[in-house]
Amino acid sequence: MSELRQAVRAGDSVVGTWVTIGHPAVAEMSAELGFDFVVLDAEHSSMSLETVENLARAVDAASGETKPVVRLPDDDPTRIKRVLDTGVSGVIVPMIETAEQARAVVRATRYPPEGERGVAGSRAAKYGLELEEYFERANDELLVMVQIESAKGVGHAGSIAAVDGVDALFVGPADLSASIGRFGETDSSTPRFPLFWTPSENPTPRSEPSHSTRQTWRNGLKSASTFRSSASTLTI
Template sequence: MENPVNRFKAGLRDGRHQLGVWNAIPDATVAECLAACGFDWIVIDGEHGAMEVTDALPALQAVAGYPAASAVVRPAINDWVLIKRHLDQGAQTLMLPYVQSRDEAEAAVRAMRYPPRGLRGMAGMTRASRYGLVADYLRRAEEELCLILQIETVAALERLEEIATVEGVDGIFIGPADLSASMGYPGQPEHPAVIAAIEGAIGRLKAVGVPSGILALDPDFARHCIALGTGFTAVGVDMVTLQRGMTALVETFASG
């Protein structure tokens, strides 16, 4: 059996823009519904909300039924134990939050790889290797693994190029909400200074040849980021869409 191709990684490599969405509701039915909608990538979010490692597995299985969609798992922290667990249960792309330095980026890369190039623990009977049926998985696993690092503070932004150009980093995700707080504008990701920092980061990443991504719920700003050069852009969050849609429905009937 061959190691499954990571379509998200291939898309980054080919320079094809990929449209994404956030899955924060810890139920595989929601992940499957999002995959059926036609998004290129779906973040299974374990950093915020109730999504645990054990919730990610059924979500991965649900998304796998839709060949056009790729699952991107976001662990709670850049931790080699969490990374190992998510990789073993079949995550091929990880998005790691709050990376602040080149050292942290290099540690993340090592956690993605088996020795001697890294420190990922060996296990044979895992979903990642199709329960031991993928030929030579231990030697070739990293070929189809993809690592995205989140830049979401002023300190990280100042070190953007040295973080982004670490060998083994496949892309950088810019976190507008945390960045706005770090810049002194909490809850104001649309502040002109924050927008300028985001625009500058997209340009800087483009200059060093590293794909950039972002979550932008405002359609106009999302299109603006895509025009500037983001390679993977998330445009929705399941909880936000649910809340807004249901609130609008109530208001429709409340108004008579």
């Protein structure tokens, strides 16, 4: 298991930064600052796959142990496979709302028999020179994080966190606040969730959350390490 994944799963505090500018110098400088990881944002930026790979090279070229992690645009398994082939240390997958989605994400990151990721002699495997070695270790090394960004996702947070292979939940405050009709009110002291439902129900508004719903939230946000985002850093 990689040191980054091991630290996350052990509940240790790890700190990363966010890169949306597709220039290798920005990624390399960020890695030189001593963060545990650098997130290369391929969701809300103009980065191509080639750019992501070049930024991963830049992070790896920096001194220290900073690891490149990519936020994907979606949970498409082909896109996940191609990003992992660039040699990054993990992925963040946005807009996960159910345990079924989370399980599909994990399968896409795992080689058979644990998953369905395709095998190739890409940068991740030193262009085929270390293909067998990479195949043997990749399933244990790769960090898998999923984003909770909707009220439905919050309702299923407990079951999502319980999925084997999901290492952390990242709460996306912008999309989550928009989902519940409270966009931008991330520092509000009033209740954040005007819509409440349990996973077994249709999303019907209620005045108060049920006990089972509150327990689901507690379980979900405690059963996995949780990212909290700021303008420039992420801390688990």
